[in-house]
Amino acid sequence: MPLGTDYARQDCSLARALEIVGERWTMLILRDCFLGVRRFTDFQAHLDISRAVLSARLEALVADGLLTRTGSGHPSYELTETGIALWPAMFALLQWGDRLTTPGAPRRLYRHVGCGDLGPDGRCEACGRHPAPRDVEARPGPGADPTLRDDAVSVALRQPHRLLEPLALR
Amino acid sequence: MPLGTDYARQDCSLARALEIVGERWTMLILRDCFLGVRRFTDFQAHLDISRAVLSARLEALVADGLLTRTGSGHPSYELTETGIALWPAMFALLQWGDRLTTPGAPRRLYRHVGCGDLGPDGRCEACGRHPAPRDVEARPGPGADPTLRDDAVSVALRQPHRLLEPLALR
Numbered sequence: 001m002p003l004g005t006d007y008a009r010q011d012c013s014l015a016r017a018l019e020i021v022g023e024r025w026t027m028l029i030l031r032d033c034f035l036g037v038r039r040f041t042d043f044q045a046h047l048d049i050s051r052a053v054l055s056a057r058l059e060a061l062v063a064d065g066l067l068t069r070t071g072s073g074h075p076s077y078e079l080t081e082t083g084i085a086l087w088p089a090m091f092a093l094l095q096w097g098d099r100l101t102t103p104g105a106p107r108r109l110y111r112h113v114g115c116g117d118l119g120p121d122g123r124c125e126a127c128g129r130h131p132a133p134r135d136v137e138a139r140p141g142p143g144a145d146p147t148l149r150d151d152a153v154s155v156a157l158r159q160p161h162r163l164l165e166p167l168a169l170r
Numbered sequence: 171m172p173l174g175t176d177y178a179r180q181d182c183s184l185a186r187a188l189e190i191v192g193e194r195w196t197m198l199i200l201r202d203c204f205l206g207v208r209r210f211t212d213f214q215a216h217l218d219i220s221r222a223v224l225s226a227r228l229e230a231l232v233a234d235g236l237l238t239r240t241g242s243g244h245p246s247y248e249l250t251e252t253g254i255a256l257w258p259a260m261f262a263l264l265q266w267g268d269r270l271t272t273p274g275a276p277r278r279l280y281r282h283v284g285c286g287d288l289g290p291d292g293r294c295e296a297c298g299r300h301p302a303p304r305d306v307e308a309r310p311g312p313g314a315d316p317t318l319r320d321d322a323v324s325v326a327l328r329q330p331h332r333l334l335e336p337l338a339l340r
Contacts, residue, residue, distance in 0.1 A: 011316075012278070013268040016268075016270065016271040017267030017270070018263075031184050088265075088266075088291065095258075099255065101183065144181055145181045
């Protein structure tokens with residue numbers, strides 16, 4: 001990947017992580033995977049990016065072992081355990097973005113299914129644990145702006161949705 | 171910043187966060203700030219990037235409120251509380267990069283000063299808390315490769331160093 005050569009002389013795990021997820025759009029594609037998006041056309045409609053960029057990013061994520069691709073024709077992309085292991089970093093970035101841009105009014109809220117809401121450190125406020133993403137449900141928060149997008153993914157995500165479960169889009 | 175326009179139609183705090191820290195090199199500059207780098211020439215020697223890119227990134231980080239610049243001539247850059255609040259996200263990305271690229275042999279180890287080592291979730295293994303970065307000491311781990319760089323910052327970081335304290339370089 002293009003960043004690799006630039007960061008190669010940094011003896012640092014952050015540099016290695018960024019070689020894989022630091023490309024433009026890559027983290028947003030992975031976010032969509034956590035939210036249950038699996039098909040090329042759905043990523044494209046939700047992210048509003050070119051087919052070429054999306055295609056290159058998905059290709060790289062499969063090559064780097066973060067996604068699997070199954071089926072031909074209209075393949076389905078799913079996070080591997082390596083991809084799922086990015087959840088704490090993604091959640092921490094989300095929280096930071098929320099506090100910075102919509103303080104006091106998060107765009108999305110997260111709940112440990114059948115237990116309690118997640119606090120800003122990702123811990124369930126009821127049981128004190130860090131639930132795995134497959135035990136977390138996302139729903140729009142008070143800072144969400146539903147007027148921004150009306151593609152099928154955005155519309156589906158106006159309802160609470162369990163992470164990693166495929167969105168019912170068609 | 172360039173990414174802003176692209177991500178502007180994403181109703182998502184991750185997109186907002188990436189508008190600020192998603193530019194190439196930005197997270198590595200912030201990592202250096204946590205490690206105690208404060209001067210332009212030291213960032214440049216440690217990161218091996220062009221003056222123009224470094225200058226643009228520092229400028230943007232000051233404008234976005236993540237760094238303060240003090241002094242003229244050879245100004246000093248320091249993380250603000252907003253910048254310091256990125257620590258959980260940065261630590262989580264570091265840990266993910268370590269597990270992926272040097273499994274079982276982290277490049278850097280982190281310790282809650284006067285207490286215990288940090289586990290992969292950033293919690294102190296002795297007291298169970300998430301210490302603030304100013305209470306954390308970094309040191310080279312078994313996966314570090316000291317042959318990669320010999321600039322003054324890299325040499326100074328071969329010793330344990332408390333985060334956010336300025337590195338003694340001259």
